[in-house]
Amino acid sequence: MLSSGGLTRRAFMMGTTAGLAATALGAGRAAAQAIPAAINDIPKGGTFRWIDSGDQKAVFYKKFFADYAKDRGIEIVYDALPWNEIAQVVPLGVRNNSAHDVFALPQNVNPADAVAQGWVQPYDDFIPNIAEWKASFPAGAFLPGINEFDGKTYGLPFTSNKRYGTHLLYNRAYMEAAGYDPEDKPLTWSDFRDAAKKITDAGKGRYFGFIIGGNQLGRWSQTVRNMGRMAGASAGGDSVIEADIDFRTGDYVFDSDQYIAAIELLIAMQADGSVFPGIMSMNAPQARAYMPQGAAGMILQGPWNIGGWEGQNPEFDFGVSSGPVPDDGPTGKLTIGQGALAPNTMWLFKGSELGPIVGDIFHYLGTVEGQTAWANIVGAGDPPIFPEALDNAEMSGRSKAILQHFNELIRVGPNPVVGNAELGKVIGAFQAPEVNFARTVQGLVAGELKGVAQEMKALKDRYNASLDAAFAAAKADGAAVDRSDLVFANWNPDADFGSADY
């Protein structure tokens, strides 16, 4: 009701057109998905189970698994759960020997640890000519210490790392009324605050400028990290021992001017009254669900919303653009680690007896056909790792625009584990401070903590202590590691860091 009340006729027409296009595209995609011939003898009986974090991935898998199960004459259960539930379900399943056949690793479990602890098994034996199959992936997809261990292949890297989860998604009608066009020119930090205020004023309590799932702690750290990095704080951003570390010095950047300014901006927007009330008690999916209802004008989230909204809320006219840039224009790139997107990498449970099915599915997902089928449905949400699949795929204008933005903004940085695989032991031993980065930002925005600069300095000290302790524990465990392994003096944050640069 709110959204229709706030929509202009132009916006409505654009939304309707987009919706019809999406529906037509969806129909085409549904018909196009074909199941290839099996590469293994498929065992009958038993139920094959797969678990991941869902979102737009679930749209693909629900269709694919239904078709696949019918074709192969087997039963498949697909579970899509939020990360905090994966963190409980997967470890308990492994411990009770009842885990899903294929799972995404909880975000606090390092692959090296999962292999060492016998959670997962290699799938080399389940894909004939696996070397040839792996060679068809882009360089850097399979890396020792990341998804290969002792010469065996453990993880399936089938989606690209080249994306970030805090770009701007906005209600076009509200934004137009506020006098901004982020698709034409990215919002600066000042614009972002001003647009949020103007939208809130126009909403008169019916809708607000900015929304964030503040109960989901990771949203706070990701938002500040990416805003800070785009403002020029150079830091890595993938695994626990490299996120927020400036590879040129090996030190944390929590107390950098950019991180502090990003937090102060969020606090100021909260003080302006431009932030949706109730953010601290809602998670990211709840926050994103308010957008198509017209309850908020802007959200900093990931590309996985695009396909979801286009498919489920075709009447919602929204725009996508870069996350807010500093007032004097874009100054920093976002760094991703070398390799595939870690949270989407899939693993074969050690106790699974359905390896031939896993090999059959993994193989398909690692072909141009599988990758194209994936890209047709998932789009920019979780881009496929094969660049040619992106070229082949039919995607909406928004998806193409955001992928182009990712290409312009994101650079591949060093991956310390590639430099020294024994850092896996440090990751395994690293225990983040209890009041971690995400909680600190939440506490500052909620007003429970005071003084951004001193809190961020204290946070840096806590992380340094935790990291030192993790290095000490890894060394005590026999690992040849040193904090200098996190220093890459030749790193240029504006350029890709290639294999030759290590």
Add this chain to the structure above:
Amino acid sequence: MFETLHRYRYHYLMLLPGLILGGMFVFYPIFAACYYAMHDWSGFNSDKVFVGLGNFVKLFNDPIFWDAFRRSLIFLLGTVPLQMTVSLVLAVLLNNQLLKMSTWFRTMIFLPVVTPVAVIGIIWTFLLSPFNGPVNGLLLDLGLISRPVDFLGSTDTVMPSVIGVYVWKWLGITMIYWLAALQTVPDDVYDSAKLDRCRGAKLVWYIILPIVLPFAIAITLISAVGALNVFPLIMSMTNGGPFFASEVMEIFIYRTAFATGDGSIPRLGYAAAAGVFFGFVVLSLTIAQAIATRRARSGAREISS
């Protein structure tokens, strides 16, 4: 001895199912928790290191643990007196058989008790929502507030809000306990009071309350132990947030055991130590209640005789 065992073999046989189930679901978990509490262990790998009382030492020096413990006590002190008082008033009113629709009122007040906690939590999250939530809508319409209150998202209001929901949810069961207690007051005591012109508050304060005091202590204990077991309600409403503001002991134990945060490793051993400590606190409450009930019972006997 063997002769005795043989003679009562069927008795022992009858005890066996209870012993097995109790062993599996009560005694084993208690011993396992104590065992794990003495290990530095994530719970999911084989690297289990014996640390003796090390986890307890860490725990007692952990300000976040004490904050969670303090919040559990605040929750207990915030809920139990309120729950006891309101439910007693309701029970006294509804104990009057002449009150019209008393059964209907009892049923309505009891209804939240039989509704699953998670459902209650989710429904109240919507009711208290600052955006289109009916509670805020009402307060705005009445002109009591000018801007919606973020009941569950503000560190100032989250605990009172959860306490309110908890009391509402469990009011019915405490009221039933009080009703049962009130029905133990003999009719001749009421008749004697009537003859002595003792009515209303005087009757409740001087006659009824001393008689039902042993029940009051038992009800207090049941309510107190209940108030320390609020995991599903808080998980479904706030997840312990914002910024630890509603993180009571159980949420602390859960978060430490499963460590869902960025870069955190689960610490089952540490969580078990917190659980053991918390278990002792609850056990102490139970023992204190047993002693108090015994003393109160002897006092009540004197009044009723």
